[in-house]
Amino acid sequence: MSSGKKSIRALGAKLLDGAELPIRIAITICGWSSILFVGAIFFFIFKEAAPVFPHLDWGEFFFAHRWIPIPAEGNEPSYGAMGILYGTFAITVVSMFIAMPLGLGAAVYISEFAPPRRKEWLKILIEFLAAIPSIIWGFIGLVIMGPLIQKILGVEVGINLLNASIMVALMAVPLIVSISEDALRAVPDSYREAALALGASKWEIVYKVLFPAARNGLLAASMLGVGRAVGETMAVWMASGNTDNIPENFFNPLLVLERVKALTATIAGEMPDTVHGSEHYQVLFVIGIVLLTISVIINVVSDLIIKGIRKES
Amino acid sequence: MFCDDNVTYSMWRILTETSVSARNSLKNMNRKQLIKLGAQGALTLGLAISLSSCGGGDDLNAISVNGSDTMLQVGLAWAEKYQQLNDDIGLTVNGEGSGTGIKALINGTIQIAHSSRPMKDTEREQIKAAHGKEAVQHIVGYDGIAVFVHPSNPVKSLSLEQLHGIWAEGGTINNWSQVGGPDLEINRAGRNNASGTYSFFQSAVCGKGSDGKGIEFKQGTAAMPGSTAVVEFCETTPSAIGYSGMGYKTEKVGWLQVSKTTGAAGVGPSNPTVASGDYPIARALYIYTVGEPEGDVKEYLDWIKGPEGQAIVEAESFVPLSN
Amino acid sequence: MSPVSSSNPFAAGGNEIRKQRTENIAKNVMLGAAILLIIPVLVIIGYLFYKASPVLSWNYIWDVPRDLGRQGGIWLPLIGTFYLVIVSLMLVAPVGILAGIYINEYAPNNWLTRCINMAVTSLAGVPSIVHALFGVGAFVLTLGMGASLLAAACTIAVMTIPVIVTATREALAAVPMAFREACWNMGATKWQTIRTIVLPNSISGILTGVILEISRAAGETAPILFTGAAASVAVRTATVGDKLMPYQLDDRFMALSYHLHVVAEKISGMPQEMKYGTAAVLIALIVVINSFSITLRLYLRSRKKW
Numbered sequence: 001m002s003s004g005k006k007s008i009r010a011l012g013a014k015l016l017d018g019a020e021l022p023i024r025i026a027i028t029i030c031g032w033s034s035i036l037f038v039g040a041i042f043f044f045i046f047k048e049a050a051p052v053f054p055h056l057d058w059g060e061f062f063f064a065h066r067w068i069p070i071p072a073e074g075n076e077p078s079y080g081a082m083g084i085l086y087g088t089f090a091i092t093v094v095s096m097f098i099a100m101p102l103g104l105g106a107a108v109y110i111s112e113f114a115p116p117r118r119k120e121w122l123k124i125l126i127e128f129l130a131a132i133p134s135i136i137w138g139f140i141g142l143v144i145m146g147p148l149i150q151k152i153l154g155v156e157v158g159i160n161l162l163n164a165s166i167m168v169a170l171m172a173v174p175l176i177v178s179i180s181e182d183a184l185r186a187v188p189d190s191y192r193e194a195a196l197a198l199g200a201s202k203w204e205i206v207y208k209v210l211f212p213a214a215r216n217g218l219l220a221a222s223m224l225g226v227g228r229a230v231g232e233t234m235a236v237w238m239a240s241g242n243t244d245n246i247p248e249n250f251f252n253p254l255l256v257l258e259r260v261k262a263l264t265a266t267i268a269g270e271m272p273d274t275v276h277g278s279e280h281y282q283v284l285f286v287i288g289i290v291l292l293t294i295s296v297i298i299n300v301v302s303d304l305i306i307k308g309i310r311k312e313s
Numbered sequence: 314m315f316c317d318d319n320v321t322y323s324m325w326r327i328l329t330e331t332s333v334s335a336r337n338s339l340k341n342m343n344r345k346q347l348i349k350l351g352a353q354g355a356l357t358l359g360l361a362i363s364l365s366s367c368g369g370g371d372d373l374n375a376i377s378v379n380g381s382d383t384m385l386q387v388g389l390a391w392a393e394k395y396q397q398l399n400d401d402i403g404l405t406v407n408g409e410g411s412g413t414g415i416k417a418l419i420n421g422t423i424q425i426a427h428s429s430r431p432m433k434d435t436e437r438e439q440i441k442a443a444h445g446k447e448a449v450q451h452i453v454g455y456d457g458i459a460v461f462v463h464p465s466n467p468v469k470s471l472s473l474e475q476l477h478g479i480w481a482e483g484g485t486i487n488n489w490s491q492v493g494g495p496d497l498e499i500n501r502a503g504r505n506n507a508s509g510t511y512s513f514f515q516s517a518v519c520g521k522g523s524d525g526k527g528i529e530f531k532q533g534t535a536a537m538p539g540s541t542a543v544v545e546f547c548e549t550t551p552s553a554i555g556y557s558g559m560g561y562k563t564e565k566v567g568w569l570q571v572s573k574t575t576g577a578a579g580v581g582p583s584n585p586t587v588a589s590g591d592y593p594i595a596r597a598l599y600i601y602t603v604g605e606p607e608g609d610v611k612e613y614l615d616w617i618k619g620p621e622g623q624a625i626v627e628a629e630s631f632v633p634l635s636n
Numbered sequence: 637m638s639p640v641s642s643s644n645p646f647a648a649g650g651n652e653i654r655k656q657r658t659e660n661i662a663k664n665v666m667l668g669a670a671i672l673l674i675i676p677v678l679v680i681i682g683y684l685f686y687k688a689s690p691v692l693s694w695n696y697i698w699d700v701p702r703d704l705g706r707q708g709g710i711w712l713p714l715i716g717t718f719y720l721v722i723v724s725l726m727l728v729a730p731v732g733i734l735a736g737i738y739i740n741e742y743a744p745n746n747w748l749t750r751c752i753n754m755a756v757t758s759l760a761g762v763p764s765i766v767h768a769l770f771g772v773g774a775f776v777l778t779l780g781m782g783a784s785l786l787a788a789a790c791t792i793a794v795m796t797i798p799v800i801v802t803a804t805r806e807a808l809a810a811v812p813m814a815f816r817e818a819c820w821n822m823g824a825t826k827w828q829t830i831r832t833i834v835l836p837n838s839i840s841g842i843l844t845g846v847i848l849e850i851s852r853a854a855g856e857t858a859p860i861l862f863t864g865a866a867a868s869v870a871v872r873t874a875t876v877g878d879k880l881m882p883y884q885l886d887d888r889f890m891a892l893s894y895h896l897h898v899v900a901e902k903i904s905g906m907p908q909e910m911k912y913g914t915a916a917v918l919i920a921l922i923v924v925i926n927s928f929s930i931t932l933r934l935y936l937r938s939r940k941k942w
Contacts, residue, residue: 024827025739032752037797039858045769070511127926131925131926132919133855133857134857231762231765234858269507270507272382274412280507289761541901563905
């Protein structure tokens with residue numbers, strides 16, 4: 001019996017070994033598949049959007065603040081997405097204002113100050129933070145953070161730019177922490193030792209030695225955080241108030257309490273109600289192209305920066 | 314996709330051949346045969362996936378429904394109840410918008426389209442062209458669009474004119490104090506631009522300008538992710554105003570009485586006022602089918618129009634036909 | 637310089653005291669950042685579970701949604717999520733793992749490989765809503781799948797390729813080169829080496845990637861919004877068998893993440909605890925899945941032999 005089993009196993013091994021060429025072909029095809037999929041994403045998004053290219057007024061799309069894809073009877077639709085572009089921009093900026101100090105602080109603490117055991121725990125907790133799905137953040141923004149903002153700040157509307165930005169910041173922070181921590185760890189210990197020998201305190205090492213030495217990595221971390229904020233959908237949709245608004249005064253800090261509308265939320269909200277192949281549908285794919293372009297640029301550039309660091313160290 | 318007998322046969326053939334060639338390859342390891350084996354295996358897998366994907370709904374008489382988001386609740390309630398009564402019917406209900414529902418009816422992917430607006434002539438022509446049959450309209454109930462406010466709001470009644478001032482582009486009412494309320498800026502919450510409720514409320518309240526063209530909503534009106542989200546926004550925001558089907562009323566939100574002219578007595582949305590036409594912002598709920606419905610679809614529609622279906626219409630706070 | 641140092645040459649000078657103070661402040665600020673991140677989130681999640689506690693029971697898990705989700709349980713969305721995960725995993729795992737093997741073991745150091753790496757990075761950064769648009773264009777319309785479980789699973793699969801590729805690549809890279817060289821010296825071919833030496837030594841790492849993919853697939857909402865998730869499906873649920881097999885590949889399906897969106901924003905008169913219950917189950921699911929992955933990784937590190 002056992003010899004039979006053995007021979008079957010040997011046969012299986014022989015079969016697998018003999019299949020070197022087909023397996024190699026399969027592996028190679030799968031290896032190239034990522035390129036294929038990225039190409040396919042570009043192809044299909046462009047394909048669905050393409051029919052609208054010739055008659056879309058691009059100046060209006062980027063610089064007009066009037067988003068009425070399905071107009072009232074007798075009117076022409078207008079696709080002025082400036083308010084929506086502003087919304088995405090505003091959420092990105094405000095969320096980075098919250099996420100960068102938190103993320104950087106946590107990364108420095110984990111990498112330089114925390115005792116080893118606490119370090120492990122913090123890393124695991126932050127990993128859990130990263131795993132929480134965006135719909136949960138949206139739900140928290142809607143039912144917990146919204147009323148909290150209303151109560152604490154005494155404002156009328158709790159789902160607004162601030163709320164969405166806090167949610168997006170919490171989602172972006174784990175990414176920022178892990179990339180920043182990698183960047184800080186990549187700084188050779190000899191730098192730290194040299195600074196110590198010169199009498200520097202730990203904090204002085206951090207901001208006089210580590211920050212300059214790891215600045216590319218920290219830059220990459222913030223860029224990936226930006227990418228996350230730009231592309232976030234559900235949390236933004238549910239917590240931002242989804243209102244096409246541009247504030248009159250950009251220097252009034254109270255603008256964080258205004259409701260905004262983001263690119264991603266526009267697609268998520270309007271896509272189900274649009275008819276496939278209509279102009280509105282195609283313009284939503286144009287928004288998709290804008291998002292795709294931003295995210296690919298951000299990711300490729302930050303990847304190059306990170307690779308550069310690896311090569312140096 | 315590939316649901317014909319030919320494919321089934323070829324799949325069977327490939328399966329048997331595969332097992333033969335697998336046996337051969339055990340005797341005589343040969344690279345070429347192995348490549349063939351791999352290719353056939355992949356093909357078989359692909360066919361198996363495509364076949365199993367068209368095997369769905371074999372055992373159930375499937376009816377697919379799509380259309381108005383407003384009618385999603387009542388549509389789901391109909392389906393749930395009907396399913397309990399008729400075990401052999403499989404009903405899938407979705408509410409992706411009236412336009413999408415009608416488009417799906419044109420494409421033949423659904424049998425029943427819910428719509429909160431009457432079908433356009435161009436859509437009727439497309440149905441005719443695609444199926445050779447007329448689209449048939451069934452009115453299954455009525456819906457009043459209520460104007461929701463925070464329950465603490467002292468404003469209880471507004472005229473259509475005042476609503477126009479609040480909602481329409483160029484309207485001058487931006488603060489509750491202008492209509493006898495507290496000194497609070499008005500926060501407007503509506504639906505997204507492609508929703509049927511949006512366009513109905515737009516035509517009923519914003520109306521048309523003197524040039525015969527429709528007037529759009531004011532900038533800065535929130536596009537909430539769902540009808541319930543509008544109501545919840547009004548529950549929690551003292552300065553809010555929002556519109557949604559009267560079916561979405563809860564105890565924690567207030568709604569306005571609406572009068573046709575300023576000074577006249579306001580009318581609240583209710584079954585009798587909507588059915589009689591006294592409440593000015595009301596519409597019919599439609600179901601569309603291609604041609605006169607037959608078989609299961611007919612039974613389902615008759616049931617919807619019958620007492621049990623209409624009881625659900627009323628339970629979901631729409632206005633039933635009998636009123 | 638200061639009078640203190642003249643009496644005791646080893647006492648901390650004013651400069652050093654100031655330095656020490658800055659150091660302490662800095663350290664506490666950093667610790668504060670870490671705490672500020674984690675404590676409120678833990679409190680919020682605890683609050684979610686507290687609010688959900690009235691409904692949380694085995695019956696809530698096993699019962700199907702009734703009265704549009706206002707009553708009953710969440711079995712249909714839960715099993716829908718399960719199916720979505722399984723189908724997407726079946727699609728993505730072979731491709732992702734083989735791609736990881738290619739990049740780490742076979743790929744020559746040339747521009748094509750750099751392109752592949754760039755593509756993996758880009759794919760990871762594409763916003764989920766753009767993946768949803770891609771799913772509509774490619775799977776729902778062009779390949780004619782319609783909005784269905786299969787289309788949604790394909791969309792999720794494409795989205796999660798980078799998760800598996802990256803994990804596989806890292807796991808393979810962690811196997812020392814000497815292992816491979818020893819095997820080659822015995823006359824083994826490249827594939828034999830990978831199969832008998834490299835894969836067995838990196839399987840836990842690859843498994844971590846698979847678990848992460850499961851976690852992503854279970855939580856994502858945006859990619860399934862237009863590719864197959866339904867607010868409600870009426871299916872037969874009379875018997876246990878029906879309950880376990882409610883969906884076919886070409887059916888629309890319910891998913892836990894989308895169900896949360898529906899009960900939170902689309903159905904009126906939804907009892908609060910039903911919303912919180914759905915959120916709590918989703919969080920619990922994600923936490924359990926991720927605990928597996930973390931435990932696996934810690935175990936792996938503890939028994940690493942090289």
